[in-house]
Amino acid sequence: xxxxxxxxxxxxxxxxxxxxxxxxxxxxxxxxxxxxxxxxxxxxxxxxxxxxxxxxxxxxxxxxxxxxxxxxxxxxxxxxxxxxxxxxxxxxxxxxxxxxxxxxxxxxxxxxxxxxxxxxxxxxxxxxxxxxxxxxxxxxxxxxxxxxxxxxxxxxxxxxxxxxxxxxxxxxxxxxxxxxxxxxxxxxxxxxxxxxxxxxxxxxxxxxxxxxxxxxxxxxxxxxxxxxxxxxxxxxxxxxxxxxxxxxxxxxxxxxxxxxxxxxxxxxxxxxxxxxxxxxx
Amino acid sequence: xxxxxxxxxxxxxxxxxxxxxxxxxxxxxxxxxxxxxxxxxxxxxxxxxxxxxxxxxxxxxxxxxxxxxxxxxxxxxxxxxxxxxxxxxxxxxxxxxxxxxxxxxxxxxxxxxxxxxxxxxxxxxxxxxxxxxxxxxxxxxxxxxxxxxxxxxxxxxxxxxxxxxxxxxxxxxxxxxxxxxxxxxxxxxxxxxxxxxxxxxxxxxxxxxxxxxxxxxxxxxxxxxxxxxxxxxxxxxxxxxxxxxxxxxxxxxxxxxxxxxxxxxxxxxxxxxxxxxxxxxxxxxxxxxxxxxxxxxxxxxxxxxxxxxxxxxxxxxxxxxxxxxxxxxxxxx
Numbered sequence: 001x002x003x004x005x006x007x008x009x010x011x012x013x014x015x016x017x018x019x020x021x022x023x024x025x026x027x028x029x030x031x032x033x034x035x036x037x038x039x040x041x042x043x044x045x046x047x048x049x050x051x052x053x054x055x056x057x058x059x060x061x062x063x064x065x066x067x068x069x070x071x072x073x074x075x076x077x078x079x080x081x082x083x084x085x086x087x088x089x090x091x092x093x094x095x096x097x098x099x100x101x102x103x104x105x106x107x108x109x110x111x112x113x114x115x116x117x118x119x120x121x122x123x124x125x126x127x128x129x130x131x132x133x134x135x136x137x138x139x140x141x142x143x144x145x146x147x148x149x150x151x152x153x154x155x156x157x158x159x160x161x162x163x164x165x166x167x168x169x170x171x172x173x174x175x176x177x178x179x180x181x182x183x184x185x186x187x188x189x190x191x192x193x194x195x196x197x198x199x200x201x202x203x204x205x206x207x208x209x210x211x212x213x214x215x216x217x218x219x220x221x222x223x224x225x226x227x228x229x230x231x232x233x234x235x236x237x238x239x240x241x242x243x244x245x246x247x248x249x250x251x252x253x254x255x256x257x258x259x260x261x262x263x264x265x266x267x268x269x270x271x272x273x274x275x276x277x278x279x280x281x
Numbered sequence: 282x283x284x285x286x287x288x289x290x291x292x293x294x295x296x297x298x299x300x301x302x303x304x305x306x307x308x309x310x311x312x313x314x315x316x317x318x319x320x321x322x323x324x325x326x327x328x329x330x331x332x333x334x335x336x337x338x339x340x341x342x343x344x345x346x347x348x349x350x351x352x353x354x355x356x357x358x359x360x361x362x363x364x365x366x367x368x369x370x371x372x373x374x375x376x377x378x379x380x381x382x383x384x385x386x387x388x389x390x391x392x393x394x395x396x397x398x399x400x401x402x403x404x405x406x407x408x409x410x411x412x413x414x415x416x417x418x419x420x421x422x423x424x425x426x427x428x429x430x431x432x433x434x435x436x437x438x439x440x441x442x443x444x445x446x447x448x449x450x451x452x453x454x455x456x457x458x459x460x461x462x463x464x465x466x467x468x469x470x471x472x473x474x475x476x477x478x479x480x481x482x483x484x485x486x487x488x489x490x491x492x493x494x495x496x497x498x499x500x501x502x503x504x505x506x507x508x509x510x511x512x513x514x515x516x517x518x519x520x521x522x523x524x525x526x527x528x529x530x531x532x533x534x535x536x537x538x539x540x541x542x543x544x545x546x547x548x549x550x551x552x553x554x555x556x557x558x559x560x561x562x563x564x565x566x567x568x569x570x571x572x573x574x575x576x577x578x579x580x581x582x583x584x585x586x587x588x589x590x591x592x593x594x595x596x597x598x599x600x601x602x603x604x605x606x607x608x609x610x611x612x613x614x
Contacts, residue, residue, distance in 0.1 A: 011505035015398055021390025022399075022407060025481070028474045029414045032425050039428075086321035094315055095322065104322050107329050109600045113528060115535025115592055117562045118332060121585045124569075125335035145328060152325060176307050178314035206418025209537040209562070213569045233420050237538065240424045251424060259421050266416040270409065 033259075040256025043249040052221050053235060056244045062254050064221045068136065068229040069258075072215060073205045075140025075225075076147050080204075081197055083144075084151025091152065092159035093181055105156075112149040117209035119145050124213050136222075136229035139215025143204040150203055154196025158189040195269040202265035206258055208233035232258050336589055339582035342575055351583060357548035357564075359573070364580035366587055368548045372558040373588070376465055376540065377533040379554070380472035384533075385526060388477055392484035393510055408485070415478035423542030426471035427463070431543055434470070435462030439555055458553045461545065466554040468544040475539055476529040483525030483603070487518040524602030531596040535588060537562035561588040 047061045054060025087104070095101030123142040128134055162185050170180040186193070216228040217238065232254045239251035343351060343364065354365025395408055439460030446456040491514050499509040515522070545557020546567050559567075561584045572578045 007505055007508070011507040014507040014510075015393075018390035018393040018398060021387040022394040024387055025391050025414065025477055026407070026410055028477075029410055029417075031429070032414075032417060032421065035425055035429050036421065083321045083324060086318045087325055090318035090322035094318055101322070104325050106597075106600060106604075108325050110593065110596050111325065111329060113531050113535075113592075113596045113599075114332075115537065115562060115588060117535065117537040117565055118336070118585055118589050118592075121339065121565070121569075121582055122332045122335050125339045125582070126331065148325065148328070176311040178311045179307070181314070202416060206420065208418070208420045209566060212566055216570065233418065233538075236420055236424060237541075240427065240542070255421055255424055259417060262416055262418060263413055266413060 036252070036256045036259055039249075039252040043253035044256075048250075048253055053219050053230060053250070054246070055219070056242070056247060059246065060250070062232065062235060062250055062257075064218065065230040065232045065235040065254065066257070067221075067223075068215070068218070069205060069232040071223075071225075072136055072140045072143055072211070072229065072231055073201060075137065076143025076204045077197065077201055079141065080144035080147030080200065081151055084148045084200070085155045085193065087148070088152045088155025089159065089181060091156045093177065093185070108149050108152050112153060115209075116146055116207055117212075120210040120213055123210065128214055131226075133226075134214065134216035134228040136215050136225045136227065139211045139229065139231065140225075142210035142214045143207060146207060146210060147200040147204050150200040151196055154199060155193055158192030158196060159185055161192065162188045191272050195272045198265050198269040198272065202262045202269070205265075206233060206262050208237055212237075332589070336582060336586040340579060340586040342579035343583040346576060347580075351580070352587075355548075355550055359577055362574065362576050364577070366561075366580075366584055368550050369559050369561045369564045369584055370587060371550050372465065372544065373534055373560040373562070373591070375554075375558070376468045376472055376544070376560055377530055379466070379469035380476060380533045381526065381530055383470065383473035384476050384480055384529060387473075388480035388484055388525075388529070389522075391477070391481040392488055395481070395485045396488040397506060397510060397514075411478045411481055414474075415482065418538075419475060419536060420538040422471050422475050422539040426467060426539060427542040430471060431462040431467050434467055435460045439466070443555070454552045455554045458551075458556050460555060461557060463543045463545045463557060464555050465544065465551075465558045468540045468558075468560070469554075471539050471543055472533045472536055475536060476533050479532055480525050480529040483528060484518075484522055487521030487525060488514055490521070491517045520602050524599045527595055527599030527602065531592050531599060534595060535562060535592045537566050541566045561585070 045061075047059060048063075049061060049066070050063055051059070051061035052064045053062060087108075091101045091105055091108075095104070119142055123138050123145065127138040127141060131138070166184055166188060167180055170184045171177075175183070211231050211234050215231060215234070217234050218228045218230045222229055236251045236254045236258070239247040239254070242248065347354075347364065351364065351366055352370070353367060354363075355367045356363050356365045357368060358364070391411060395404060395411075399407060439462070442456045443458075443460060447453050495513050495517060496509050499513045504512070540560050541563040544559055544563050546559050546563055547557040548559055548564070551558065565581050565585055569578070569581050572581055
């Protein structure tokens with residue numbers, strides 16, 4: 001009887017602890033969001049979106065940083081997405097089951113979790129040193145290197161969800177594989193692929209480490225892709241660690257902006273998957 | 282048998298030549314498309330190769346100048362141009378291991394809650410919330426750690442640790458010194474919160490691969506929920522659990538921004554977990570753009586090369602363990 005009670009108590013305690021662990025995890029998400037909102041909203045103003053980053057002590061906004069982030073994220077996705085999609089297509093269709101594709105898949109998985117600061121060093125060595133100066137282009141390429149493994153992974157997963165029967169039907173009509181892939185498989189997997197792209201954008205738009213010594217930073221308005229460019233994450237980093245109150249305020253507002261953007265992207269991606277039937281998670 | 286009418290003959294030849302031209306064009310496009318996908322796939326390999334080569338190239342001056350001593354010396358002095366990797370490597374390993382000590386039990390709890398405990402209406406929202414925590418960029422964890430977590434730890438947690446654990450033999454040394462707020466312990470806590478969602482996502486996916494029949498046989502024998510988890514689910518998914526933990530460890534080792542804010546960037550090894558330290562990625566992030574001189578820059582790249590080797594081993598091991606799992610289940614990590 002006693003032993004039975006012990007087992008019951010152990011059970012309740014263990015399950016109680018696991019519920020507690022979940023509460024702890026949710027608490028941190030809530031705490032971080034709350035801090036961001038309460039500190040960030042205070043700095044929301046028109047000036048934030050219409051003025052450039054100020055010198056210490058005077059007022060200003062983060063217009064140039066927002067512009068820089070958008071531009072470099074676009075460069076990253078424009079370079080990274082096609083490469084990632086094509087490579088994912090190879091893994092899912094042409095190279096399915098081959099030895100080469102299992103090696104590539106493994107390497108891609110390693111790149112997917114490789115530290116992003118290493119990517120920054122890599123681009124610094126091959127682009128910044130070669131060009132002789134920091135540039136927005138180098139920052140965009142660094143982001144592309146991060147976006148590629150994400151896109152490869154999601155594209156392959158999504159193409160694998162397309163029923164084999166559809167591919168067979170197309171092949172039976174005499175279509176070459178490229179025709180089957182572009183006319184049958186891509187449209188069937190469209191919502192899944194779009195989700196993958198959204199996730200890739202979400203991933204690279206918050207990256208800081210790869211931009212630190214590729215795009216560097218720029219206090220002024222600049223549209224020159226061959227010169228240094230400001231970005232939201234790098235400005236958050238510099239401003240948050242500065243001793244000036246107004247810079248810290250800009251950092252909080254920027255942080256809120258970045259996080260809200262990324263969370264909206266992630267949630268949209270999730271909705272796209274469940275609505276488009278691109279696969280159940 | 283007469284000859285076919287003239288018109289038909291023309292149509293036949295036209296159709297035949299159209300067929301060959303059409304087929305040739307199709308074959309050409311096929312070759313083009315297949316080649317493009319293959320090139321893109323090979324580029325993934327080239328990327329990894331490029332990373333390795335560029336790191337070796339950039340780190341070479343430091344490695345050849347300091348030799349093996351680079352790994353064993355604690356000195357980091359830009360004035361005398363002497364650099365050693367021991368302090369950052371130590372900091373990287375200690376913060377990551379400590380973070381795993383905190384994160385593993387909590388992730389395990391979350392995974393159990395999500396797979397075995399939560400009613401179905403709660404499963405999805407909680408799961409999504411945990412995944413959103415994973416989507417929050419690391420710099421946000423950094424700024425939150427610096428302005429919110431560090432003061433809380435400094436005021437409420439660290440004095441308590443110093444008072445109660447400081448006098449103890451052996452582990453007491455870990456909790457000596459003033460409560461700085463920022464330091465190794467704070468960095469570990471921030472890292473732990475960051476890797477939580479990754480580890481719990483993998484664990485949840487692994488737990489979900491356990492066949493219901495196995496669990497039901499456990500329940501059929503009269504086991505409690507916890508006994509089924511501990512004696513059926515966990516042993517069945519052991520490899521996957523370890524793989525998930527290693528994946529989290531790989532993230533913690535390479536994490537830059539979250540740590541840079543709260544570690545204090547001090548190039549020394551202190552026995553106390555409360556004092557400032559540094560990690561490889563924090564050193565690079567803090568010093569790279571300000572590094573003057575080839576040897577200084579090269580030493581930082583050499584640190585990066587060391588980080589790459591450490592994370593590569595951990596991540597490769599993790600991926601190898603997770604290979605057997607359904608890949609789709611892991612697409613979030």
